[in-house]
Amino acid sequence: MEYTDLISSRYSVRAYKPEPVEDEKLHQVLEAARLAPTAANRQPFQLIVIHTQGRQAEINKIYRRPWFAQAPLLIAVCTIASQAWVRESDRFNARLIDAAIVADHLILAATNLGLGSCWVAAFNVEAARSVLALPAEVEPVIFTPLGYPADQPGPKLRKPLAELVRYEHW
Ligand SMILES: Cc1cc2nc3c(=O)[nH]c(=O)nc-3n(C[C@H](O)[C@H](O)[C@H](O)COP(=O)(O)O)c2cc1C
Numbered sequence: 001m002e003y004t005d006l007i008s009s010r011y012s013v014r015a016y017k018p019e020p021v022e023d024e025k026l027h028q029v030l031e032a033a034r035l036a037p038t039a040a041n042r043q044p045f046q047l048i049v050i051h052t053q054g055r056q057a058e059i060n061k062i063y064r065r066p067w068f069a070q071a072p073l074l075i076a077v078c079t080i081a082s083q084a085w086v087r088e089s090d091r092f093n094a095r096l097i098d099a100a101i102v103a104d105h106l107i108l109a110a111t112n113l114g115l116g117s118c119w120v121a122a123f124n125v126e127a128a129r130s131v132l133a134l135p136a137e138v139e140p141v142i143f144t145p146l147g148y149p150a151d152q153p154g155p156k157l158r159k160p161l162a163e164l165v166r167y168e169h170w
Contacts, residue, residue, distance in 0.1 A: 001112050010108060011153035013116030016071035019148055025113045026073065029146065032109030033077075036102040039094035044083035045102050048076040048132055052145075061127040063120055063143065071116070071147025076128070077103045078138045099141040107144060116149035 001009070026049070033047055052059055056069040068074070077099050084095035107117045120143040128140040 006108055006112055010111040012118040013149040013151060014067045014118060015151035016067060016116060016145060016147035017150045020072045021115060021146055025115060028113060029106050029109045033102045033106040036105040038098040039085035042083055042085050044080050044095050045099055046078045046138065048078060050074040058131055062131055063123040068145060071145035073146040075144050075146055076132060076140050077142045078140050080137050081139065082137060096141060103142045110146055115146055117144040117146055119144060
């Protein structure tokens with residue numbers, strides 16, 4: 001898909017068909033995540049691919065919306081703080097920026113392949129840790145279901161550029 005069409009057509013899909021995601025498409029989505037830039041190229045992330053079939057009740061402990069466990073796949077983007085680049089001047093750790101770029105690559109690649117996704121940050125962290133058996137140093141950042149959309153995009157509600165952009169100074 002042409003880039004402008006791609007970023008315009010992505011939307012938060014909150015209903016999924018049960019049909020499986022082809023292995024080749026999953027591979028392409030994961031490959032797009034792998035190519036994401038990270039600070040100092042530290043790549044301090046891990047992706048967890050979760051097959052939802054038969055695990056819906058458990059997965060809904062992570063996030064209670066029914067559509068969260070409706071797609072055949074769920075992907076968790078996790079980071080490991082100790083592996084991430086840290087800015088010397090104020091000890092800012094770039095792991096969450098890295099994770100967001102990884103997630104965005106993944107989600108846009110999914111859109112390009114006709115797959116639906118939805119950024120989910122409002123999950124229960126303790127439930128995510130328990131269901132995914134995460135070691136203490138692994139931080140879950142973003143989840144997205146991955147599957148074929150069963151809903152339609154709504155209007156894109158965005159602030160106009162005039163409210164978002166300043167030139168030369170604040
Ligand atoms: C960092 C982030 C976290 C989000 N968390 C959630 C969430 O927990 N649940 C949800 O339904 N949508 C979540 N969203 C989706 C946003 O609500 C959605 O992207 C926004 O309303 C714009 O709509 P669109 O994605 O359809 O363009 C999240 C989006 C982002 C970028």
